[in-house]
Amino acid sequence: MLGRTANGLYWMFRYIERAENGARLIDAGLRMSLTRSEATEDDWDGVLQSAGVRELYDEVHDTLTGSDAIDFLLRDRANPSSVMSCIEAGRHNARMVRTALTRETWEATNECWIEMKAMLAKKARPADLPEIIDTIKRRAGLIRGAFHGTMLRNEIFNFSRIGTFIERADNTARILDVKYYVLLPAVAAVGSSMDNVQWESILRSVSAHRAYGWVYDAELRPANIADFLISNGRMPRSLAYCYEKIVSNLGYLAREYRATHAAHGTAEQTLAALRSRSINDIMDQGLHEYLEEFISDNNRLGQEISDGYRFYH
Amino acid sequence: MVKNKGTTPLAFDEMMNADSSPRQPYSTYNEWYASQDRIRLIAKSKEAENIFRKTGITFAVYGHADSSEKLIPFDLIPRIISGREWRKLAQGIEQRVIALNAFLDDIYHKQEIVRAGRIPRELIEKNDAFLPQMIGFRPPGGVYTHIVGTDIVRTGEDQFYVLEDNARTPSGVSYMLENRETMMQMFPELFHQNRVRPVENYPYLLRQSLASLAPPGCSGKPRVAVLTPGIYNSAFYEHAFLADMMGVELVEGSDLRVIDGKVKMRTTRGYEAIDVLYRRVDDDFLDPLTFRPDSALGIPGIMDVYRAGNITIANAPGTGISDDKAIYSYMPEIVEFYTGRKPLLENVPTWRCSEPQSLKYVLEHIEELVIKEVHGSGGYGMLVGPTATRKERAIFAEKLKARPGNYIAQPTLSLSTVPILVNKGIAPRHVDLRPYVLVSDKVQIIPGGLTRVALKAGSLVVNSSQGGGTKDTWVLED
Numbered sequence A: 001m002l003g004r005t006a007n008g009l010y011w012m013f014r015y016i017e018r019a020e021n022g023a024r025l026i027d028a029g030l031r032m033s034l035t036r037s038e039a040t041e042d043d044w045d046g047v048l049q050s051a052g053v054r055e056l057y058d059e060v061h062d063t064l065t066g067s068d069a070i071d072f073l074l075r076d077r078a079n080p081s082s083v084m085s086c087i088e089a090g091r092h093n094a095r096m097v098r099t100a101l102t103r104e105t106w107e108a109t110n111e112c113w114i115e116m117k118a119m120l121a122k123k124a125r126p127a128d129l130p131e132i133i134d135t136i137k138r139r140a141g142l143i144r145g146a147f148h149g150t151m152l153r154n155e156i157f158n159f160s161r162i163g164t165f166i167e168r169a170d171n172t173a174r175i176l177d178v179k180y181y182v183l184l185p186a187v188a189a190v191g192s193s194m195d196n197v198q199w200e201s202i203l204r205s206v207s208a209h210r211a212y213g214w215v216y217d218a219e220l221r222p223a224n225i226a227d228f229l230i231s232n233g234r235m236p237r238s239l240a241y242c243y244e245k246i247v248s249n250l251g252y253l254a255r256e257y258r259a260t261h262a263a264h265g266t267a268e269q270t271l272a273a274l275r276s277r278s279i280n281d282i283m284d285q286g287l288h289e290y291l292e293e294f295i296s297d298n299n300r301l302g303q304e305i306s307d308g309y310r311f312y313h
Numbered sequence B: 001m002v003k004n005k006g007t008t009p010l011a012f013d014e015m016m017n018a019d020s021s022p023r024q025p026y027s028t029y030n031e032w033y034a035s036q037d038r039i040r041l042i043a044k045s046k047e048a049e050n051i052f053r054k055t056g057i058t059f060a061v062y063g064h065a066d067s068s069e070k071l072i073p074f075d076l077i078p079r080i081i082s083g084r085e086w087r088k089l090a091q092g093i094e095q096r097v098i099a100l101n102a103f104l105d106d107i108y109h110k111q112e113i114v115r116a117g118r119i120p121r122e123l124i125e126k127n128d129a130f131l132p133q134m135i136g137f138r139p140p141g142g143v144y145t146h147i148v149g150t151d152i153v154r155t156g157e158d159q160f161y162v163l164e165d166n167a168r169t170p171s172g173v174s175y176m177l178e179n180r181e182t183m184m185q186m187f188p189e190l191f192h193q194n195r196v197r198p199v200e201n202y203p204y205l206l207r208q209s210l211a212s213l214a215p216p217g218c219s220g221k222p223r224v225a226v227l228t229p230g231i232y233n234s235a236f237y238e239h240a241f242l243a244d245m246m247g248v249e250l251v252e253g254s255d256l257r258v259i260d261g262k263v264k265m266r267t268t269r270g271y272e273a274i275d276v277l278y279r280r281v282d283d284d285f286l287d288p289l290t291f292r293p294d295s296a297l298g299i300p301g302i303m304d305v306y307r308a309g310n311i312t313i314a315n316a317p318g319t320g321i322s323d324d325k326a327i328y329s330y331m332p333e334i335v336e337f338y339t340g341r342k343p344l345l346e347n348v349p350t351w352r353c354s355e356p357q358s359l360k361y362v363l364e365h366i367e368e369l370v371i372k373e374v375h376g377s378g379g380y381g382m383l384v385g386p387t388a389t390r391k392e393r394a395i396f397a398e399k400l401k402a403r404p405g406n407y408i409a410q411p412t413l414s415l416s417t418v419p420i421l422v423n424k425g426i427a428p429r430h431v432d433l434r435p436y437v438l439v440s441d442k443v444q445i446i447p448g449g450l451t452r453v454a455l456k457a458g459s460l461v462v463n464s465s466q467g468g469g470t471k472d473t474w475v476l477e478d
Helices: A003-035 A041-050 A053-062 A064-076 A083-096 A103-119 A126-152 A154-178 A195-205 A210-217 A224-229 A240-255 A262-276 A278-286 A285-308 B023-034 B038-055 B083-107 B121-125 B171-186 B188-193 B202-211 B236-246 B302-307 B329-340 B356-366 B390-402
Strands: B074-081 B147-156 B161-165 B224-227 B250-252 B256-259 B260-268 B270-273 B276-279 B312-316 B369-373 B408-413 B416-420 B425-434 B436-439 B442-445 B452-455 B468-475
Touching: A003 A041, A003 A103, A003 A154, A003 A195, A003 A285, A003 B260, A041 A053, A041 A064, A041 A154, A053 A064, A064 A126, A064 A285, A064 B356, A083 A103, A103 A126, A103 B038, A154 A195, A154 A224, A154 A240, A154 A285, A195 A224, A195 A285, A195 B356, A210 A224, A224 A240, A224 A278, A240 A262, A240 A285, A262 A285, A278 A285, A278 B312, B023 B074, B023 B188, B038 B074, B038 B171, B038 B416, B074 B083, B074 B171, B074 B416, B074 B452, B083 B147, B083 B161, B083 B329, B083 B436, B083 B442, B083 B468, B171 B202, B171 B236, B171 B452, B171 B468, B202 B224, B202 B236, B202 B276, B202 B436, B224 B236, B224 B256, B256 B302, B260 B302, B270 B356, B302 B312, B356 B390, B356 B408, B416 B452, B416 B468
Parallel strands: B074 B468, B224 B250, B224 B276, B276 B312
Antiparallel strands: B147 B161, B147 B425, B147 B436, B256 B260, B260 B270, B369 B408, B416 B425, B425 B452, B436 B442, B452 B468
């Protein structure tokens, strides 16, 4: 396979994942603003931070309002991580690697772009937001479904999956990092309604507020939330799950190519660390520091994959 | 602007006789059509459009920044050619393509046709499409034009003309394939009722044809790739489609590099050699070391690899000299010179404006003629005399006088019509035809091709960039 094609697949799936996660973030933000009576600019501040675009927002806007934040996250082309920018970039990459995709996968991606372009042509009215967010999630689901149902399990599949999980791990780690302080036992006024809203919003950002109850219990506890999103190998958006998938897909590539790169060692180390450290251990040593290091290692892994498989050079 | 004047009453309609009975090739189809519900057909037409949009079968129109991807309208009434008509056409096309290759080989070697005084020397040597780098070099198998798209127009029952020989990188073949695919999906019964010759094996034949012309430096199974200028090129969809259907890599210049005397592509495992490159990049951009130094689309040094016999480039660089509009007017002489026979297919009579008496004639008859730029394509830079306004003609006449050598003129042919589906039923529209030809040790003509149709009543401009559409083209087995 061409290095450029591997690169295109990797980024196609990173962008689609980012678009979907963007929709979840907005959903969580909306939910918080509905649940609380007082001004909610702080909540949108957190959402913008989770999306990694807080500073960029300030370059475009003078003040922070819910309506502007939603528009910025949803459809502003000045924001390369807005849902629309991501769908466009994902589709652009898909078009570039068209020959590597099944017709079904390409069509699902193209139709997602066609529908979202029409839906997001104008600033969304608040009343339309639930439908828009649903459509984004549904369209992303259709792409995933076509991909899983029709693609050969070969190197094309592996690069696509690696892109998905590097992006997802990054997004989950960011969501946790922005809110890490509400999860610290020392600071949290445990059981206050304020905390409950914050905690639920974290779970909602990764569509895990229902699943949490099945795995733990009805009561939200910071350590359980962190455990769920970091160490729980059954939670499809947890860091541990993402790294299991990354390691397994890199493993297929290693066998197929009969060669390993720096990326293989890095991914295995990260996975081993995720498996061996208990959540209490992580919390005791500093959740924020842990997440910062994770995000930086995850970025480095992306770079190593790009070097090892000649994405650019 | 091309005005809506209605179809010229004299135009030959390929489906209906003057007495409203169907012509023979259309008789089975016409029965089917008569049994169809018009509303349902119009709904089908919308369905076809959705299939195309969803598949992403689009092209880019240069100069339209915000509408960067457009659909070529598809009309669901097929253009039907009888087996007898096709055999005649195919023989003429084959003769012409053989002559084109012989001409190219001669032009880049002994230039006997120039020595014989049949073509003026300056027409070759002062032509931008003539590449001195090709002099004395013979491509693998002696084939210059691996893929040709011969544009044909029809004006009567037995009257066919060649309008253009596209010998560089003819496009549109993906539409031929997608149109057939769409028709078979929407109206399978039609393919039971009519014996339509298949076109679907084109990608297979193309790959086979390209691989059979691997360079002498190729050991083992030839590795084929399609070279595209990239995602922003107007025909990118087609490049990706063909690579996909052939099962070969779609590469860009930035993927390729000359290493150890071979052209190699950067893969996830390292650099791997390519033996045959089906390039959809113009000559000028192919090699910045040999041609345009500012080209970012090409591969530095590929011409050296080519000349050393380590890669096949299809079509060969420098083939543009054979389909140039000024050379076109000499095609009857060219065919006769190399095949020893009269051309089976006619050329459209052509005035070369570089010749003073022709220029005088053209200026005096501007309202009757179609005037084209020698190097233009896509329907840009042309004047359709009969439908142009007086002002447009006057402006064009000034351009003509300023650079006469830049133009040729042809009579406005009364192109044949085939009906298209409109809201009220069917209405005749002018069409042309581009069959696709593959050249290796043999000449293969795909039975069918791309029928382009002017969607505006009376318009003679079929180019997709100027509002033309396409039709599925059937060649019947008979």
